[in-house]
Amino acid sequence: MQISRRHFIGVSAVGVLAAGAAAAGIIGARNFVRSEDEPLVQLPDDIGDDLDFDNFVEEREAAVITRHGSFCNACSSHCGMWIYTKNGRVWKVRGHEDHNRSRGKLCARAHGHLEWVYGAARVRTPLKRTPGGGFEAISWEQATQEIGDKLREVIADGDAERIFWGHNPRQTGVFYGTRFMHALGSSTVVTHNAACNTGIHCGFIQTIGRQGPSADRARSNYLMMIGRNYGEGIRTAEMTQVAGALKREGTKTVCVDPRLSATAALADEWIPIRPGTDMAFILGMCNVLVSEDLYDREFIDEYAVGFDRFLETIGQYTPEWAEEITTIPADTIRRLAREMAAAAPTCFVDPSWKGAFGANYANCSETTRTVAYINALLGTIGRPGGLGIGSAMATGFGNLNEDHPPPAAPTVPRLDGAGRGGEFPFAPIPQGLPHNIARKAIEEPGSVRVGFIRHFNPVRTFPDYYHMKEGFEAFEMLVVMETHMTETAMCADYILPECTFAEREEVVEQHGNTIAMRTVAIDKVHPETKPLDEIVPMLAEAAGVGEYFRFTLEELNTARLAPLGISMEEMRERGAMTVEMNPNSMNPVRFYNEDYVEQGFNGVAQWTEPATGYIPPANNQFRLLNVKQGYHSHAATANVEKLGQITIDYNTNRLWMNTSKAAELGINDNDWVEVSSPGSETFRAQIYVTQKVHPDALVFPGGYGNRTPYFEFSAKVGGVNPNDLVPFRMEPISGHAMLQEAFVTVRRI
Numbered sequence: 001m002q003i004s005r006r007h008f009i010g011v012s013a014v015g016v017l018a019a020g021a022a023a024a025g026i027i028g029a030r031n032f033v034r035s036e037d038e039p040l041v042q043l044p045d046d047i048g049d050d051l052d053f054d055n056f057v058e059e060r061e062a063a064v065i066t067r068h069g070s071f072c073n074a075c076s077s078h079c080g081m082w083i084y085t086k087n088g089r090v091w092k093v094r095g096h097e098d099h100n101r102s103r104g105k106l107c108a109r110a111h112g113h114l115e116w117v118y119g120a121a122r123v124r125t126p127l128k129r130t131p132g133g134g135f136e137a138i139s140w141e142q143a144t145q146e147i148g149d150k151l152r153e154v155i156a157d158g159d160a161e162r163i164f165w166g167h168n169p170r171q172t173g174v175f176y177g178t179r180f181m182h183a184l185g186s187s188t189v190v191t192h193n194a195a196c197n198t199g200i201h202c203g204f205i206q207t208i209g210r211q212g213p214s215a216d217r218a219r220s221n222y223l224m225m226i227g228r229n230y231g232e233g234i235r236t237a238e239m240t241q242v243a244g245a246l247k248r249e250g251t252k253t254v255c256v257d258p259r260l261s262a263t264a265a266l267a268d269e270w271i272p273i274r275p276g277t278d279m280a281f282i283l284g285m286c287n288v289l290v291s292e293d294l295y296d297r298e299f300i301d302e303y304a305v306g307f308d309r310f311l312e313t314i315g316q317y318t319p320e321w322a323e324e325i326t327t328i329p330a331d332t333i334r335r336l337a338r339e340m341a342a343a344a345p346t347c348f349v350d351p352s353w354k355g356a357f358g359a360n361y362a363n364c365s366e367t368t369r370t371v372a373y374i375n376a377l378l379g380t381i382g383r384p385g386g387l388g389i390g391s392a393m394a395t396g397f398g399n400l401n402e403d404h405p406p407p408a409a410p411t412v413p414r415l416d417g418a419g420r421g422g423e424f425p426f427a428p429i430p431q432g433l434p435h436n437i438a439r440k441a442i443e444e445p446g447s448v449r450v451g452f453i454r455h456f457n458p459v460r461t462f463p464d465y466y467h468m469k470e471g472f473e474a475f476e477m478l479v480v481m482e483t484h485m486t487e488t489a490m491c492a493d494y495i496l497p498e499c500t501f502a503e504r505e506e507v508v509e510q511h512g513n514t515i516a517m518r519t520v521a522i523d524k525v526h527p528e529t530k531p532l533d534e535i536v537p538m539l540a541e542a543a544g545v546g547e548y549f550r551f552t553l554e555e556l557n558t559a560r561l562a563p564l565g566i567s568m569e570e571m572r573e574r575g576a577m578t579v580e581m582n583p584n585s586m587n588p589v590r591f592y593n594e595d596y597v598e599q600g601f602n603g604v605a606q607w608t609e610p611a612t613g614y615i616p617p618a619n620n621q622f623r624l625l626n627v628k629q630g631y632h633s634h635a636a637t638a639n640v641e642k643l644g645q646i647t648i649d650y651n652t653n654r655l656w657m658n659t660s661k662a663a664e665l666g667i668n669d670n671d672w673v674e675v676s677s678p679g680s681e682t683f684r685a686q687i688y689v690t691q692k693v694h695p696d697a698l699v700f701p702g703g704y705g706n707r708t709p710y711f712e713f714s715a716k717v718g719g720v721n722p723n724d725l726v727p728f729r730m731e732p733i734s735g736h737a738m739l740q741e742a743f744v745t746v747r748r749i
């Protein structure tokens, strides 16, 4: 009898008793054939119950149940998970208990997105654009040959720097995409971060010398969350920690948010703020800490750079001044600053993710600098219960051996203007600026010749659909590697079908102190689809740079794991495990940044208005807010029936409007309105009238309004995509896309 390794692992995981049943059932699994028109994945009613797998298998003797280590693919949180299969089909998923991003928990999307595996909108074969604008199925041979020929032509012209790679940065894509670009002679790899958290990355790098500080939620006595909604912008383990803080005796939680988010609803205090003015609020609190001598002098003496310059300007930012801008009463600002000082250093102002200062306004990276300032004043940085500065793997991943040296990183300029010497010298690399590539392609014809996009839908997830579309259609060749027929895929010359997360093994990844690896859970549903580690080497061979890719994924992962003393067998069996970490050392905190002064920016962060100002220009105009809902991801899940149906059942894609504003405009709950912004199309939307939102804000739940004709269920779900109402713009310092720089006009129908 042949027992494949993954069946065997599954069997050992569910126990000896199951082994007999499973072995008997292998034949069933081999005979299992999926009919073409079988409906979307059928999940049993008891999904999520705490099953006793031994008894379960005993009850259903014929079923072969296996489990496979993986991580969820439905958002950027990378929650570790187990994929369970039954008779060779994905059956259910559960949180991986040893993975620090999930700690045994998954959110609704992890279950819902199993539809991606079996769904109808999957790309099944390579596709080529036809002259009429449609697509025809072609073979992999033809696709790679034609793409390779184009690449050879561009390289022969000396134009390799006009090629780029863009993605939602997953470590497999980072490895293969970067190596591929370097092999071709291009420096440009860009990511989705410019529509997410580039402002935050830039502000922290420039102030504390590293991106992505974390918050020590589990040990903190005072959590101030400014535009961070752990309850709906989910990473499951973090949500669990915040749930703990909400319950913990003696721990205070404050949410500063223009709307009562799911987290704010459970926090000790909700502080409604006028959108786009968080920097004024933080400067106001800094003013109190300084003027009342409540700051941590020891910390400042040891770590602050340019503190004198900061003292010269902070005096003007009184709580009364901040009240005018933020609408938060001066007394409240004073009280919150004093409370935090009393809790210091076991407190933090959250470094946040996207909500308030990730990539929304012209002041985001400057706001981030003030978040670093206030945490420094409170002495929270690097302290238990404060802001974590992270740690690095004690023993890093290994590299491929000398038979497979990496291509040298080219020195040609980046296409997106990010980094030293570019248009946006402070734009963090490797995040990059994909929307600037779109602009460049439009404004300087021929400047961008070839784009590769993988696992990324920038035409829909960046502001200004028509601008992004025009830009992405202006390249000589766009190749999109997708599982689905997205808006970006619709602009492609070639679409290459990747198999889904459940059907492939991937590069071993590090997520904090966890290393994890996706393993193959099921056979390919569509046999013509391929994983990235096969697609890139094929393209590289065709382009004449195949020598950089003559190794297998197995060899790569074995080399990565070697210094850690972990075998592939153990990695596959455990899915995720904890590795030893060394704490990072503290960097100075730059209150004054001379590099900024050199480039004409402020040495010390000074109050900066959003590009569109902060007061709505007219009575029927509102600041557009683009927010996450717990059961949708970006522009990817409205087409997932099990998730989209939640929206339909509970009517949750309505736009939130403040009760008194609605009364002023004669709008009732559930009324339909027209919304538009200067230069945009006009959209119809339904209004949710509520006191849970600041009068200046109109809340657009994110993720709706797909424009690809292939997303049929999404069309049924409806809704407006905020990116259709926001023009193309770039934040002056970090270059991000400013997703909330628009006031929308509302008209009752």
Ligand SMILES: Nc1nc2c(c(=O)[nH]1)N[C@H]1C(S)=C(S)[C@@H](COP(=O)(O)OP(=O)(O)OC[C@H]3O[C@@H](n4cnc5c(=O)[nH]c(N)nc54)[C@H](O)[C@@H]3O)O[C@H]1N2
Pocket: 075, 076, 077, 196, 197, 226, 227, 228, 229, 230, 232, 233, 234, 235, 256, 257, 258, 259, 261, 273, 274, 275, 276, 277, 278, 352, 353, 354, 355, 356, 360, 625, 626, 627, 628, 629, 630, 631, 632, 633, 634, 740
């Ligand atoms: N359900 C779900 N979870 C996700 C994702 C997803 O797509 N769906 N994606 C993951 C990713 S990539 C990200 S970046 C994170 C995002 O996680 P978050 O950044 O927490 O989520 P957002 O909903 O973008 O914003 C959080 C809050 O900011 C508020 N906000 C908006 N404008 C302002 C403002 O001007 N000032 C202040 N103070 N608050 C403001 C919004 O009302 C919202 O409640 O979520 C991650 N988890």
Ligand SMILES: Nc1nc2c(c(=O)[nH]1)N[C@H]1C(S)=C(S)[C@@H](COP(=O)(O)OP(=O)(O)OC[C@H]3O[C@@H](n4cnc5c(=O)[nH]c(N)nc54)[C@H](O)[C@@H]3O)O[C@H]1N2
Pocket: 073, 076, 167, 168, 192, 193, 195, 196, 354, 454, 455, 456, 457, 458, 460, 461, 462, 481, 482, 483, 484, 486, 498, 499, 500, 501, 626, 627, 628, 633, 634, 635, 636, 702, 703, 704, 721, 722, 723
């Ligand atoms: N309107 C709106 N815009 C937003 C946001 C929002 O909530 N609403 N959120 C913002 C934020 S925080 C972020 S981080 C960005 C996210 O920006 P994107 O990364 O562009 O967002 P997604 O919609 O998640 O796109 C991921 C794409 O990967 C594809 N995909 C999924 N699995 C695979 C796979 O295994 N292989 C391949 N090749 N492709 C796969 C999906 O089909 C999807 O098209 O968007 C930003 N813009």
Ligand code: SF4
Pocket: 072, 073, 074, 075, 076, 077, 078, 079, 105, 106, 107, 108, 109, 110, 234, 235, 236
């Ligand atoms: S937060 Fe939810 S959707 Fe995102 S990776 Fe974790 S389980 Fe998946």
Ligand SMILES: [Mo]
Pocket: 076, 195, 196, 197, 354
């Ligand atoms: Mo994001």
